[in-house]
Amino acid sequence: MPAPLFELDHLAVTTDDGSRILDVEHLAVPEQGITVLAGPSGAGKSTLLRLCNRLEVPSSGTIRYRGTDIDQLDPLALRRAVGMVFQRPTLFGGTVRDNLAVASPTADDATFAGALERAGLSGSFLNRVGDDLSGGEAQRACLARTLLTEPQVLLMDEPTSSLDPAMTERLEGSVRALADDGVSVIWVSHDLDQVRRISDRVIVIDHGRIVPEAAAVRWLCGPTDSSPPLPVEAAPPVLEDDSSRRGGGADA
DSSP: OOOEEEEEEEEEEEEETTTTEEEEEEEOOSSSSSSEEEOOOTSSSSHHHHTTSSSSOOOOEEEEEEEEEEEOOOHHHHHHHHEOSSSSSSOSSHHHHHHHHHTTTOOOOHHHHHHHHTTTTTTTGGSSSSGOOOOHHHHHHHHHHHTOOOSEEEEEETTTTOOHHHHHHHHHHHHHHHHHHTOOEEEEEEEHHHHHOOOOOOOEETTTOOHHHHHHHHHHOOTTTOOOOOBOOOOOOBBOOOOTTTTOOOOO
């Protein structure tokens, strides 16, 4: 049986005063599709996400990436394999081409244009100045920059929180296409409508803990919601790919 994409055991993140931000006994995230980390603001979702490529380190416990303890992996190599798209897009000075060259200095314009197209932008954006882009355009340019490292996994930390509905729909569609093309995605969101649009499976986190299945369903759907149930994972979950959800993600 293949190893999960990520597997967390006896994981804790504590503050200097001893307060626990995360307390995860066991969590296994499978390959393929879009796994959404859902829950209220401040629940620990972004912290868990940042642990997956060592932007943060746990106070105790183990994180394995495809069966290997990430403490044994070179952090830069890990971050190229496990790319991160942050909540707010950050572009460097200069053109979009200049920004893409940061990720792949030897790539040519055809390669840059290909990355832009995978992120939902045309090659004509190469000569655009980063400061002149809209929020949605800047976020997709950042996604293209991440894609140039050829990541096997994308970590998305509420990437649409500052975007309007049209730009949100476009970014969701771009990421759904990447997931359908084989890139595993872990997406943080507290937007219930978005969770329903994009998720192949859902893990609910509250107060730093994985929420048990029944409570997760109540949080996600509510007792009077007649929508089809989301594929919620119980705690402690060993997640399996739910092929019935494939193709039912973001409106594109």
